Amino acid sequence: MVSSVWDGSDGWQPSELVPLAPIPMHPGMLGVHYAQVIFEGLKAHRQEDDSIAVFRPWENALRFQRSARRLAMPELPTEMFIEAIERLVAADESWLPAGNDELSLYIRPIMYGSESNLMLRPSREYRFLTVAFLAGGFFGNLPAPLSVWVSRTHSRAMPGGTGDVKCAANYGPSFMAQQEAAAAGCQQVMWLDSEERRWVEEMGGMNLFLVRGEGPDAELVTPELTGTLLPGVTRDSLLALATLMGYKTRQERISIDRLRADCESGVVTEMFACGTAAVVTPIGRLRDEKSAWTVGDGQAGPTTMALRDRLVNVQHGRSPGPDGWLHPVRVPGTVR
Structure with missing residues (x-):
């Protein structure tokens, strides 16, 4: 793992690559008591030349800084974030085999308030x-x-x-709804807005898309960013790739009532969730306390799978993507 510490006097100290091991924790650590904790999730992929x-670490670095600002935490310099990713991936890359698109190196940066103090204020370490x-x-x-x-609760x-x-x-407060979903035979939760409980926002750790129409005339639609849902890197990537593939895209407010009506009438032909971990995962059925409805024929649709294939191919260097999306990591002792 890569580790660094910050305090108000000296700022960020140089990071260290150290063996993965438990870290001693004082029971009064401020981050644990007051949830001053942020994190990111990104992936490294094996390329065609081994x-x-x-994939797009600069976007995660910028979002990590936005998260830090929101929680009154010190921003980690972008270069320090990228360096930590590079050092860790170079050290761990032998775990990632070639020839298996379903395997990746999942990278989890995290920052937390480490000061031992129960005062209700931002940590100083x-x-x-x-x-x-x-x-x-x-x-x-x-996946199926x-x-x-x-x-709706x-x-x-x-x-x-x-x-x-x-x-x-x-994330912790979402677990109760996830348990309710599991009890109802569902794998994921769809969140509505907190004011009207009317507008579709996102899912548990994932953004979502729907497809209106089919074939070359299909339109890709995702809830607009209103300040209450996460601006996902995969979401942004799919909007860009969909445009390159010739699909129309739209970001708009989507009411749950219209979504259901459009599914039942056939206007909405496909839905899928997306995220760093989920990549692109089709949605076949939705339900609440009173009813259930199917999306399209309940199976993964052609637009969903075309977008998934394009994204995976870009991540593995088989298809071109916008400049700068892939950040190569040099592994000491290799010549490529």
């Missing part, structure tokens, strides 16, 4: 860590379409809150 590259592990598909290889629970975020940053406090 080299390794990280912080630790930044980056760890990695070998990961397969979040829902398995080529998800069943999704529409939560719980809220993930509110206007003026922290819904558009990646902080730990956004």
Whole structure:
């Protein structure tokens, strides 16, 4: 793992690459008590020439800084974030085999308030860590379409809150709704806005898209960024790739009532979730406390799978993507 510390006098100290091991924690550590914790998630992929590259790490570095600002934490310099990723991937790349698109090196940077103090104020000491592990598909290889629970009781975020940053406090409160989803036979939760409980926002750790129409006339639609949902890197990547592939794209507010009506009438032909872990995962069915409805024929649609294939091919260097999306990592002792 890569580790660095910060304090108000000396700022960020040079990072160190050290063996993965437990870290002693004082019971009064401020970050644990007051949720001053932020994190990121990104992946490194094996390339066609057996080299390794990280997908869009600069975007994660910038989002990490936005999250830090929102929680009154010190910003980690972009170069320090990227250096930590490079050092860790170079050290761990041997765990990632060639020839398996479903495996990647999942990278988890985290920063937390580490000061031992129960005063209700921002920490004056912080630790930044980056760890990695070998990961397969979040829902398995080529997953079956998800069943999704529409939560009309719980809220993930509110206007003026922290819904558009990646902080730990956004995730623990979502677990109750996830348990309700599982009890209803669903794998994921769809969150609605907290004010009207009408507008579709995102899913548990994933953004979502729907497809209106089919074939070359298909339109890709995703909820607009209102400050209460996370601006996902995969979401942004799919909007860009969809345009390159000739699809129309739209970001708009989507009401749950219209979504259901459009699914039942056939206007909405496909839906999928997307994220660093989930990549692109089809949605086949939605339900709430009173009813259930199917998206299209309930199976993965052609537009969904075309976008998934294009994204995976870009991540592995087989298809061209916009400049700068792949960040190569040099592994000492290799010549490529």
